[in-house]
Amino acid sequence: MERLFKLxxxxxxxVTEFIAGITTFLAMAYIVFVNPSILSQTGMPSQAVFLATLFAAASSTLVMGFFANVPYALAPGMGLN
Structure with missing residues (x-):
């Protein structure tokens, strides 16, 4: 971990980074539940939107962590909803 992220x-x-990651996850986890409930009102399947939200948040956050080496958590924006 030390060599990969230059901690x-x-x-x-x-330990500090783990606690920060858990805190960030808890702060933005609501979007995984709110996004499907809002978009399902437009006729989109709720389960599909739920999975798409999970995949978008996980993949973009992993790209930022492993390739850009910055501690940014990304998720679909709620402003567009």
């Missing part, structure tokens, strides 16, 4: 250079530890 020491950024002045952090694995």
């Amino acid at each position: 020491r250079d950024h002045g952090t530890t694995v």
Whole structure:
């Protein structure tokens, strides 16, 4: 983990980053449930929107973490709904 993310250079530890990740997840987890409920009112299948929201959030967050090496969590925006 240290070599991949250069934690020491950024002045952090694995435990700190783990707690920050859990906090970020809990702060934005509502979108996984709210997005399908809003979009299902337009006729979209709720289960499909739920899975699409999960895949979009997970894949974009992993790309930002592993390829860009920045601690950004990304999810579909609620402003468009």
